[in-house]
Amino acid sequence: MxxxxxxxxxxxxxxxxxxxxxxxxxxxxxxxxxxxxxxxxxxxxxxxxxxxxxxxxxxxxxxxxxxxxxxxxxxxxxxxxxxxxxxxxxxxxxxxxxxxxxxTTREPMNGEHLHRAVNMDDEGATRNVLQSGHMKVDVPDKLGFTPLMVAAQKGYLRLVKLLVEYGANIHRDNGSGKNSVMLACFSGHLDVVQYLRTQGASWETRDKSGCTAMHWAVDGGHVNVIQWMINDGCEVDTRDRHSQWTPLMRVSALTGNTDIARSLIRAGAEVNAKDRDGKSPLMVAALNNHEDLVRLLIESGADCSITNEYGISIAEMAKAFDRQNVVLILEKNKEERRLSVR
CATH class of the missing domain: 2.60.40.10 (Immunoglobulins)
Structure with a gap:
C-alpha cells in the first residue's frame, strides 16, 4: 500500500x-x-x-x-x-x-487492407481480408477504384477471379464511368479481358464521355487485345458523345498506330466518317502529322477531297499547320490519281 x-x-x-x-x-x-x-x-x-x-x-x-x-x-x-x-x-x-x-484486439480488416493486398498482388492476404467478412468486396479507394478495377488494370488475373468469386461487381464503374474491362483493355491484359467477358462484361457499355472498351483499347495501343475484341464481335465504329470520334479517329488523333488502324479498317471501320466538326480520320491524321497513317488511310480509300464544316480541305489544313511531309504525300497522291485517269 x-x-x-x-x-x-x-x-x-x-x-x-x-x-x-x-x-x-x-x-x-x-x-x-x-x-x-x-x-x-x-x-x-x-x-x-x-x-x-x-x-x-x-x-x-x-x-x-x-x-x-x-x-x-x-x-x-x-x-x-x-x-x-x-x-x-x-x-x-x-x-x-x-x-x-x-x-487490445487486432484491428478489424477494412478497405485499406483489401486495397493494399490487391496492389501488392498478394493472393493470400487478399483472401484473408475477404474471408474476414468485415467489408464489402467493392469498397472503392480514394480515386473511386474498386479492388476489381485495380486488379484488372494491373493484370492480376488470379486476384480478378478471386474477387469475382467473392461477389465483385464487374459492371461497376469509377468516377469517370470506366469499368474493369475498359481498364483491362487500355492496359493490354488480354487474359483479364477474356475472363471478364466470360463473366458477362459488355462491349456496349460507355463511360461518361461515351467511350466504349474499344475506344480505350485503341488508346492503350495493344493490337492483340483489339484483334481479339474484333473477333469477339466488338463494334469498331462506335462514336463517343463529345467529339463523335470513332476508334479510328482516336488512332488518327493520338497514336497514329498503323497496325491498330489496319486492324480496324479490315474489320470494317469507316475511313471517311466525320466527327462533330466535319473532320475525317485522314484530316485528323494529317493535322497530327502521322505520315504513315496518312498513307495507310489513302491506300484504304480515304477521300482526300473531303472538307470540314468550314469548307477547308485536307491539303489546306496541312499547309496551314506546316505539315510539309503530309502536303507532299497528298500532292503525290493527287498526281498519281491524275495520271491514272488519262
Missing part, C-alpha cells in the same frame, strides 16, 4: 475490464459503492486511473475524478496495457489497487 501514514480504508480492487476493441478499453470500479461517503463533494473519495509505462515502469494519470467508469481511447491494436486504480480520501490519504493487464 502506498500513501502517507496509515490509511483508514481498504486497498481497492483492480479496475474491472469492460468492453475492449482495437483502439479502446473500458474500465470501471467500486461497483459496490465501498467508498461512498455522504455529504459535500469535498468529503468524497476521488478516483484516478494510472497507466504503467511498460518500458520505464513509471505511472501516468489518465483519469482523475469522481466517476466510476472511464474509457481509455486512442490505443494501438494488438497491444498490452497495464492499469491500476488510485483512491484518494478527502484528507489526502490514498491507496492503490493491484495492476490489471489488458490487451
Amino acid at each position: 502506498e500513501g502517507t501514514g496509515k490509511v483508514a480504508f481498504p486497498r481497492p480492487d483492480p479496475p474491472i475490464v469492460g468492453k475492449v476493441n482495437h483502439h479502446s478499453i473500458e474500465l470501471y470500479w467500486d461497483i459496490n459503492n465501498a467508498y461512498q461517503i455522504r455529504g459535500p463533494v469535498k468529503n468524497w473519495f476521488k478516483f484516478s486511473i494510472e497507466e504503467e509505462d511498460l518500458k520505464t515502469h513509471a505511472y501516468g494519470t489518465i483519469y482523475s475524478g469522481y466517476s466510476r467508469k472511464h474509457v481509455v481511447e486512442g490505443l494501438e491494436p494488438s497491444s498490452t496495457y497495464r492499469f491500476r486504480l488510485k483512491v484518494t480520501e478527502f484528507n489526502g490519504e490514498c491507496a492503490y489497487s493491484p495492476l490489471v493487464s489488458v490487451s
